[in-house]
Amino acid sequence: MKLVIGNKNYSSWSFRPWIAMKALGIPFEEVLIPFGAPLGNPDFKAQIARYSPAGLVPVLVDGNIHVWESLAIFEYLSETCPEKHLWPADPRARAEARSIASEMHAGFGPLRSECPMNFRRPVRTRELSAAAQQNVARFEAIWNGCVARHGGPFLFGKFCAADAMYAPGVARLHTYGIEVGRETRSYMEVMMALPAWAEWKAAALRESWIVAEDEVDWPTVLSA
Amino acid sequence: MALRLIIGNKNYSSWSMRPWIGLRAAGIPFDEEVISLYVPGSKEQILKYSPAGKVPVLIDGAVHVWESLAILEYAAEKFPAAGLWPSDPAARAHARAISAEMHAGFAALRNECGMILWRPPAKKALSPEAQANIARIQELWTDARARFGAGGPFLFGKFSAADAMYAPVVARFATYMIDVTPQVATYMAAMTSLPAWREWRRGALTETWVIPKFEESYPTVPRLPADAA
Numbered sequence: 001m002k003l004v005i006g007n008k009n010y011s012s013w014s015f016r017p018w019i020a021m022k023a024l025g026i027p028f029e030e031v032l033i034p035f036g037a038p039l040g041n042p043d044f045k046a047q048i049a050r051y052s053p054a055g056l057v058p059v060l061v062d063g064n065i066h067v068w069e070s071l072a073i074f075e076y077l078s079e080t081c082p083e084k085h086l087w088p089a090d091p092r093a094r095a096e097a098r099s100i101a102s103e104m105h106a107g108f109g110p111l112r113s114e115c116p117m118n119f120r121r122p123v124r125t126r127e128l129s130a131a132a133q134q135n136v137a138r139f140e141a142i143w144n145g146c147v148a149r150h151g152g153p154f155l156f157g158k159f160c161a162a163d164a165m166y167a168p169g170v171a172r173l174h175t176y177g178i179e180v181g182r183e184t185r186s187y188m189e190v191m192m193a194l195p196a197w198a199e200w201k202a203a204a205l206r207e208s209w210i211v212a213e214d215e216v217d218w219p220t221v222l223s224a
Numbered sequence: 225m226a227l228r229l230i231i232g233n234k235n236y237s238s239w240s241m242r243p244w245i246g247l248r249a250a251g252i253p254f255d256e257e258v259i260s261l262y263v264p265g266s267k268e269q270i271l272k273y274s275p276a277g278k279v280p281v282l283i284d285g286a287v288h289v290w291e292s293l294a295i296l297e298y299a300a301e302k303f304p305a306a307g308l309w310p311s312d313p314a315a316r317a318h319a320r321a322i323s324a325e326m327h328a329g330f331a332a333l334r335n336e337c338g339m340i341l342w343r344p345p346a347k348k349a350l351s352p353e354a355q356a357n358i359a360r361i362q363e364l365w366t367d368a369r370a371r372f373g374a375g376g377p378f379l380f381g382k383f384s385a386a387d388a389m390y391a392p393v394v395a396r397f398a399t400y401m402i403d404v405t406p407q408v409a410t411y412m413a414a415m416t417s418l419p420a421w422r423e424w425r426r427g428a429l430t431e432t433w434v435i436p437k438f439e440e441s442y443p444t445v446p447r448l449p450a451d452a453a
Binding site for chain 2: 053054056064065071076101103
């Protein structure tokens with residue numbers, strides 16, 4: 001299988017299936033297509049079109065099957081690699097995991113636009129709008145509720161697709177120095193201690209491409 | 225115990241329409257509870273069922289499932305014979321990809337062309353972003369029909385969860401009189417002839433709750449007659 005992704009520094013959608021496949025031990029070949037203008041890759045559109053009709057990363061390629069959208073990729077992997085347990089085994093927990101994964105997939109717009117994923121940026125506090133603060137509160141309620149109900153250290157005990165969906169959320173809260181409760185911080189530490197996390201982050205820091213719209217201090221680019 | 229689906233106004237709640245029409249068209253029995261949105265007390269009522277505070281919510285005994293995609297996945301697992309997803313793995317992967325694309329995308333179209341089933345059909349000027357959404361949707365419907373649609377009039381031949389995800393878009397295209405290709409018009413006709421579609425629409429046209437922020441010319445509320453075809 002091939003996983004087609006965008007820049008590791010910025011592409012939160014790419015991060016989700018990548019960290020899930022790494023953390024769960026599903027082998028794949030990575031194809032990285034850096035994003036386009038102004039300082040990136042002028043051929044992004046043409047290159048991604050070969051893999052995805054939607055023109056979006058990530059895309060999972062398995063023979064002649066092309067699956068785009070991170071949630072659809074998780075469902076595909078869950079069916080093709082059942083022994084890797086992408087979703088919790090208990091039906092009730094699985095329903096909850098899919099609900100919170102979908103909630104992430106379609107929601108949290110204010111936090112996502114105010115705090116773009118940006119591994120290169122040094123930890124620096126950013127003021128949030130009231131709407132983004134509500135998003136943070138909802139993250140905390142989801143994470144802490146799941147850890148409390150299912151025993152931790154991940155949302156449903158063992159790492160699963162729901163954790164992968166929230167991995168960029170963890171990165172955002174960390175990078176922008178968002179104040180969170182102690183339990184929330186413990187969950188974030190567990191995620192950031194994954195070897196897969198360290199591998200992605202190290203590669204992100206080696207990238208030199210800049211995406212201006214994801215640099216909140218543009219034209220200044222803060223770099224750790 | 226029967227499944228219970230908690231939904232918002234049939235006239236406006238596109239997210240509610242997705243699992244409702246999915247379950248209904250697949251013949252999965254459920255009871256419905258309609259909560260009128262954006263009125264005093266509605267938020268509290270929804271929070272009783274869903275920690276996210278949003279409709280739709282599916283309740284199956286102690287299991288509460290929210291988000292339309294998660295509800296469709298839950299129903300697909302619980303009722304495998306209903307065939308909510310296509311049985312061929314390649315078709316199923318494709319169906320899930322376009323469903324997820326709908327779930328997270330097409331914001332411009334959704335903002336500019338709110339689902340208002342009782343709105344008399346009329347054109348409206350749209351932004352380039354909304355027009356790009358419309359082009360992409362027509363392309364993905366046509367592509368799915370061409371690749372996987374041989375067995376029937378829907379995206380994957382017979383009706384599936386992917387059609388349920390796009391049902392409100394069919395409503396928007398009709399309400400805002402979007403220019404579509406003949407293939408797309410044929411697909412839309414298949415959708416709007418579904419008994420489940422007609423049942424939902426009848427329910428919408430007979431509702432009395434008006435949500436001012438969704439009405440373009442409020443306090444005027446142009447409405448199709450309750451028995452409109």
